[in-house]
Amino acid sequence: xxxxxxxxxxxxxxxGLLTVAGAASAQSPQLQRASVTGSITQGVPAQPPAREWSxxxxxxxxxxxxxxxxxxxxxxxxxxxxxxxxxxARRRISETSFVRFTADLTPDLRIMDLMDAxxxxxxxxxxxxxxxxNETRLxxxxxxxxxxRATFDAVEQAxxxxxxxxxxxxxxxxxxxxxxxxxxxxxxxxxxxxxxxRQAYFREEFLSALEILxxxxxxxxxxxxxxxxxxxxxxxxxTSFKRFAVDFxxxxxxxxxxxxxxxxxxxxxxxxxxGWQAGQTxxxxxxVPEGFNYLxxxxxxxxxxxxxxxxxxxxxxxxxxxxxxxxxxxxAPAGAQGPGFLMLGNFRAILRYNPAEAYALAIGHFxxxxxxxxxxxxDWPRQERVLTRAERLELQQLLAQQGYYRGEPDGQLxxxxxxxxxxxxxxxxxxxxxFASAEVLERLRGx
Ligand code: CA
Numbered sequence: 001x002x003x004x005x006x007x008x009x010x011x012x013x014x015x016g017l018l019t020v021a022g023a024a025s026a027q028s029p030q031l032q033r034a035s036v037t038g039s040i041t042q043g044v045p046a047q048p049p050a051r052e053w054s055x056x057x058x059x060x061x062x063x064x065x066x067x068x069x070x071x072x073x074x075x076x077x078x079x080x081x082x083x084x085x086x087x088x089a090r091r092r093i094s095e096t097s098f099v100r101f102t103a104d105l106t107p108d109l110r111i112m113d114l115m116d117a118x119x120x121x122x123x124x125x126x127x128x129x130x131x132x133x134n135e136t137r138l139x140x141x142x143x144x145x146x147x148x149r150a151t152f153d154a155v156e157q158a159x160x161x162x163x164x165x166x167x168x169x170x171x172x173x174x175x176x177x178x179x180x181x182x183x184x185x186x187x188x189x190x191x192x193x194x195x196x197x198r199q200a201y202f203r204e205e206f207l208s209a210l211e212i213l214x215x216x217x218x219x220x221x222x223x224x225x226x227x228x229x230x231x232x233x234x235x236x237x238x239t240s241f242k243r244f245a246v247d248f249x250x251x252x253x254x255x256x257x258x259x260x261x262x263x264x265x266x267x268x269x270x271x272x273x274x275g276w277q278a279g280q281t282x283x284x285x286x287x288v289p290e291g292f293n294y295l296x297x298x299x300x301x302x303x304x305x306x307x308x309x310x311x312x313x314x315x316x317x318x319x320x321x322x323x324x325x326x327x328x329x330x331x332a333p334a335g336a337q338g339p340g341f342l343m344l345g346n347f348r349a350i351l352r353y354n355p356a357e358a359y360a361l362a363i364g365h366f367x368x369x370x371x372x373x374x375x376x377x378x379d380w381p382r383q384e385r386v387l388t389r390a391e392r393l394e395l396q397q398l399l400a401q402q403g404y405y406r407g408e409p410d411g412q413l414x415x416x417x418x419x420x421x422x423x424x425x426x427x428x429x430x431x432x433x434x435f436a437s438a439e440v441l442e443r444l445r446g447x
Pocket of ligand 1: 247
């Protein structure tokens with residue numbers, strides 16, 4: 001499986017100043033959630049106004065994304081859908097349901113443009129956090145926590161997952177059920193299962209969507225969402241619905257769209273199964289000392305909080321760490337000029353929900369604020385300019401020419417680019433923080 005296109009869009013929105021993990025090797029089915037978050041980030045409805053497919057080759061250059069390949073696959077759409085009947089039958093979907101739900105399906109080719117979108121301008125992490133973690137959304141979150149207190153009590157009891165994190169996911173994914181995509185999930189996943197560069201992945205999503213409809217957990221008009229198939233206020237993919245959705249209000253349907261009890265409990269169940277540890281937090285803002293070796297800021301390098309203290313890191317705001325034996329990795333999403341964060345195991349559970357570090361940080365911080373916590377203590381380097389797509393490509397090309405980077409320049413500053421950047425930075429005496437600033441680009445040009 002290649003890069004998730006939902007995530008691809010998200011990376012496009014965030015790339016540049018963000019640390020988005022492992023962009024080149026994304027495999028999680030949860031990736032698709034990112035597309036909705038990305039759109040919300042930009043402050044526009046999760047779906048653009050209905051438009052026709054551009055009819056152009058996809059920017060990814062993938063052979064299945066050329067205009068002619070898309071036309072050919074679209075012409076074959078009906079037989080592609082019919083060809084999935086044996087697999088549907090194996091999943092105990094009745095012929096009546098299969099015919100009923102697939103009879104009027106047509107491909108939505110506009111999705112091909114969205115799948116290969118490569119935005120020129122991106123958002124810095126501080127802008128992203130400003131948009132997502134704001135007073136209006138927090139006030140609504142507190143209101144929801146009060147209004148659904150009994151449900152949150154029961155869910156916390158049953159799953160051991162912090163109510164504030166669930167409330168944060170609900171708030172950030174859909175602004176408490178008030179924002180969301182309006183595309184038919186069945187049509188989107190059918191399109192992606194038969195057209196374009198990720199058909200095998202989306203066959204599974206399409207068949208899972210059919211299973212949901214056949215069993216009657218959700219009605220077709222409820223199963224609406226992002227172009228990449230995520231639906232409901234906490235953005236389940238059809239396959240993640242199958243794994244995690246629960247009927248918490250006991251009406252016999254797992255309604256993660258309109259039942260608050262079901263959606264809260266299903267989201268908690270998802271985090272629990274992804275490794276959430278009850279009674280622990282996600283991480284701490286930390287002050288990193290001047291001259292710190294940022295090669296330590298690596299997800300693979302987990303040390304105890306006591307060891308981090310020995311390296312000179314301090315919890316921001318002067319409070320002590322509650323448990324010095326907890327293991328954490330250091331994240332410096334805006335490099336040496338911005339705040340550091342020591343991330344515990346629960347941060348990884350949030351990353352499994354959505355693999356973008358900026359997203360997981362927004363969730364963790366939003367949860368802390370709902371709990372009564374303060375804004376971050378340290379400032380972001382807001383004077384830093386976000387690199388354009390052309391500059392990001394140039395940065396990668398220069399890193400490649402100088403022997404630091406081996407991948408194909410793609411304009412998305414993923415893990416491998418950051419590693420290359422760190423090695424270049426340490427060779428020039430700059431902090432090896434992997435942060436793609438305009439200054440680093442200047443230095444590369446000057447070589
Ligand atoms: Ca239910």
